Amino acid sequence: MLIARRRRIGHNNWDTLRTKSMPKPLRIVMWIGIALLGALAVATIALRRGEQINAMWLVVAAFCSFALGYRFYSNFISAKVLALDEQRATPAERLENGRDFVPTNKWVVFGHHFAAIAGPGPLVGPVLAAQFGYLPGTLWVLAGAVFGGCVQDFVILLFSIRRDGKSMTEMAREEIGRVGGFVAYLAVISIIIILLGAVALIVVNALKASPWGAFTIAMTIPIALLMGLYLRRLRPGKVLETSVLGFVLVMLAIWGGQWASQTPSVARVFTLTGPTLAILIIIYGFAASALPVWLLLAPRDYLSTFVKLGTIALLALGIVALRPTLHMPALTRFVDGSGPVFAGSIFPFAFITIACGAISGFHSLIASGTTPKLIRRESEARIVGYGAMLAESTVAIMAMIAACVLQPGTYFAINSPAGVVGQAPEVAAATITAWGFPVTAAEMHSLAQAVGEQTLFNRTGGAPAFAVGMAHIFSNSLGGQAVMALWYHFAIMFEALFILTILDAGTRVGRFMVQDALGHIWKPLGRTSWYPSIVATSGLVVAAWGFFLWQGVKDPVGGINSLWPLFGISNQLLATVALCVATTIIIKMGKVRYALVTLLPLSWLVSVTFTAAWQKIFDPSPRIGFLAHARNLASSPTQEASRLIFNDRLDAIVTGFLLVMVVLILLESVLECVKVLSGRKQAGVKETPFVASRFATEEQG
Amino acid sequence: MMRLREMVNVVLAMLREIFDESAYRRFLERKQMVSSCKAYAEFVQENELLRARRPRCC
Numbered sequence: 001m002l003i004a005r006r007r008r009i010g011h012n013n014w015d016t017l018r019t020k021s022m023p024k025p026l027r028i029v030m031w032i033g034i035a036l037l038g039a040l041a042v043a044t045i046a047l048r049r050g051e052q053i054n055a056m057w058l059v060v061a062a063f064c065s066f067a068l069g070y071r072f073y074s075n076f077i078s079a080k081v082l083a084l085d086e087q088r089a090t091p092a093e094r095l096e097n098g099r100d101f102v103p104t105n106k107w108v109v110f111g112h113h114f115a116a117i118a119g120p121g122p123l124v125g126p127v128l129a130a131q132f133g134y135l136p137g138t139l140w141v142l143a144g145a146v147f148g149g150c151v152q153d154f155v156i157l158l159f160s161i162r163r164d165g166k167s168m169t170e171m172a173r174e175e176i177g178r179v180g181g182f183v184a185y186l187a188v189i190s191i192i193i194i195l196l197g198a199v200a201l202i203v204v205n206a207l208k209a210s211p212w213g214a215f216t217i218a219m220t221i222p223i224a225l226l227m228g229l230y231l232r233r234l235r236p237g238k239v240l241e242t243s244v245l246g247f248v249l250v251m252l253a254i255w256g257g258q259w260a261s262q263t264p265s266v267a268r269v270f271t272l273t274g275p276t277l278a279i280l281i282i283i284y285g286f287a288a289s290a291l292p293v294w295l296l297l298a299p300r301d302y303l304s305t306f307v308k309l310g311t312i313a314l315l316a317l318g319i320v321a322l323r324p325t326l327h328m329p330a331l332t333r334f335v336d337g338s339g340p341v342f343a344g345s346i347f348p349f350a351f352i353t354i355a356c357g358a359i360s361g362f363h364s365l366i367a368s369g370t371t372p373k374l375i376r377r378e379s380e381a382r383i384v385g386y387g388a389m390l391a392e393s394t395v396a397i398m399a400m401i402a403a404c405v406l407q408p409g410t411y412f413a414i415n416s417p418a419g420v421v422g423q424a425p426e427v428a429a430a431t432i433t434a435w436g437f438p439v440t441a442a443e444m445h446s447l448a449q450a451v452g453e454q455t456l457f458n459r460t461g462g463a464p465a466f467a468v469g470m471a472h473i474f475s476n477s478l479g480g481q482a483v484m485a486l487w488y489h490f491a492i493m494f495e496a497l498f499i500l501t502i503l504d505a506g507t508r509v510g511r512f513m514v515q516d517a518l519g520h521i522w523k524p525l526g527r528t529s530w531y532p533s534i535v536a537t538s539g540l541v542v543a544a545w546g547f548f549l550w551q552g553v554k555d556p557v558g559g560i561n562s563l564w565p566l567f568g569i570s571n572q573l574l575a576t577v578a579l580c581v582a583t584t585i586i587i588k589m590g591k592v593r594y595a596l597v598t599l600l601p602l603s604w605l606v607s608v609t610f611t612a613a614w615q616k617i618f619d620p621s622p623r624i625g626f627l628a629h630a631r632n633l634a635s636s637p638t639q640e641a642s643r644l645i646f647n648d649r650l651d652a653i654v655t656g657f658l659l660v661m662v663v664l665i666l667l668e669s670v671l672e673c674v675k676v677l678s679g680r681k682q683a684g685v686k687e688t689p690f691v692a693s694r695f696a697t698e699e700q701g
Numbered sequence: 702m703m704r705l706r707e708m709v710n711v712v713l714a715m716l717r718e719i720f721d722e723s724a725y726r727r728f729l730e731r732k733q734m735v736s737s738c739k740a741y742a743e744f745v746q747e748n749e750l751l752r753a754r755r756p757r758c759c
Contacts, residue, residue, distance in 0.1 A: 099747070119757060120759065121758070121759035306720075366756065506756065
């Protein structure tokens with residue numbers, strides 16, 4: 001009876017979720033028009049060869065694909081797979097406490113969720129993947145988001161809503177089994193550590209030998225402390241006002257950075273090498289995670305969110321207003337896997353390089369964290385879960401455009417490590433020109449001068465290339481070439497600011513997870529307020545990501561080549577865990593015929609993760625395989641070679657460990673599904689019992 | 702004009718939620734307090750653990 005009623009509601013949703021402000025024939029014509037325009041845009045970006053195209057084709061392709069995906073695919077999932085129930089009270093309504101459970105306007109939750117999922121990932125990944133040309137990354141973002149990332153975020157959000165806002169780890173344990181729960185826990189902690197190491201390396205590569213950048217970022221620490229004190233002592237609760245004040249101070253710091261870089265005595269202090277910066281960032285990470293939240297983390301978080309939202313909006317406006325031309329070809333010669341930015345062919349490496357922006361396992365943590373506790377009605381999970389991910393994918397498309405507006409020679413000069421193209425500018429320029437992407441040392445020198453840097457060669461990590469691309473777009477409309485340096489350092493500050501926030505927040509989250517686990521062994525270690533435990537666990541987490549950072553900094557081929565794929569694999573592993581949970585729940589709901597909705601992206605991710613992990617461990621090419629690289633160094637007797645061999649072997653073990661995790665969760669998930677499908681186990685999910693929503697009753701009344 | 706005003710209101714509400722101003726207002730209502738340094742310190746303390754456990758995405 002209840003099931004029949006639910007199904008009826010699910011069926012009704014199919015109609016009620018439609019936009020009905022337009023006559024039906026007009027709606028049909030409009031959607032056919034969007035589909036045709038989208039097809040034309042995708043065909044243009046896919047089939048044009050040998051001529052440059054306008055960036056607007058990418059924008060139009062994204063807009064049309066995302067609009068169609070949202071209107072039809074997410075509607076199908078809402079009505080048929082999830083059967084969103086307007087009558088069912090959400091935890092925000094049932095458990096409303098004015099703290100974490102608060103029924104909130106859907107657009108407000110959308111903004112909140114978007115601000116939480118959008119980080120440096122959708123900016124860095126597409127920039128690195130642009131070494132294959134603009135086509136592979138763009139197509140992956142479009143298809144990956146519509147059929148993978150948005151689906152993952154949407155279903156995990158809804159399943160968490162139906163379980164009182166439970167976390168992904170708890171859902172994995174309850175719906176798959178104890179192994180699933182344990183693997184989810186290990187996946188989360190692994191991804192946090194590898195992510196922190198990789199993003200810290202991006203900051204180091206962006207700031208090394210850059211007194212302007214280092215000065216600006218150093219200044220953000222006292223600015224954040226000042227904001228914390230201002231909020232606490234002078235204007236309690238006025239966060240927006242404080243963020244505006246912080247933003248003005250950061251702008252002054254960027255301006256002051258120019259002075260610092262031009263004053264020899266100050267410039268000397270802020271001209272830092274990679275290892276020095278790495279040590280400073282490790283110290284910062286440890287100190288920041290032990291300070292009170294209100295003093296540094298919260299104000300820095302507010303400031304970085306303020307700058308992030310503003311900059312993304314500004315970049316979108318800049319691209320639409322200027323409609324720049326893409327200089328990067330659709331496909332480069334590096335599709336064969338010989339690329340200088342990272343080694344490996346399109347499959348699987350383009351798909352793990354762009355994680356956030358297409359599908360990111362990390363989002364499942366947000367979708368099963370704060371967001372499900374704010375959703376007012378089940379139907380609103382669609383705009384928040386599916387819609388916010390589409391917005392993040394739009395950011396990824398903008399990053400791809402920012403990278404591809406650069407001349408390919410410039411792009412490769414910035415992103416190629418010295419170990420591949422050579423240390424001397426003339427040698428590097430000659431190598432890149434010989435690849436068919438003309439660039440000269442003089443051109444790079446004048447570009448470096450224009451953005452206020454000593455050099456732009458070998459600035460791996462994606463952030464400097466993105467910053468040059470963004471400065472290029474902005475300087476063509478706002479202020480001209482004269483302010484290109486300010487735009488460049490604004491972009492660097494924007495990326496470094498939220499990377500440092502991630503370091504601080506990630507170290508804390510990692511620390512709590514370690515404390516939770518250690519608390520089972522010895523209770524005092526689990527006490528989050530016990531100082532010895534705070535220091536020991538913070539030290540443990542910082543040492544873990546600090547090791548990866550140090551390894552990347554000392555790597556002669558830039559570190560990104562090994563760290564970013566490792567990060568991509570661990571992120572996609574988490575997405576695999578999330579999709580395993582989602583598929584198991586869908587099957588247990590008795591909706592086997594719709595299981596393909598999550599099973600298809602899951603199968604794709606398994607093939608990508610397995611292939612990438614296998615190649616990173618066993619590929620015979622020293623540029624790809626960790627073990628082959630270690631073998632290659634084995635004949636060298638130096639201490640440096642011994643260290644690199646140790647790092648390679650450790651990376652191979654970490655990658656292998658991630659692979660085993662995927663196998664374990666897959667096996668347990670498959671076993672659980674087989675038991676349900678063969679009738680050996682009664683189908684049933686661990687949802688919170690149905691309670692009627694007063695919001696629906698009020699509306700009907 | 703009405704639609705524009707509605708949109709501005711939604712954007713402002715979104716910003717107030719993202720920047721915890723709404724959470725602070727709810728806290729004051731719940732505790733029957735007026736905004737002050739002491740009230741804000743209490744609000745921050747109540748939310749410290751919640752905020753510190755919130756991951757930021759890549």
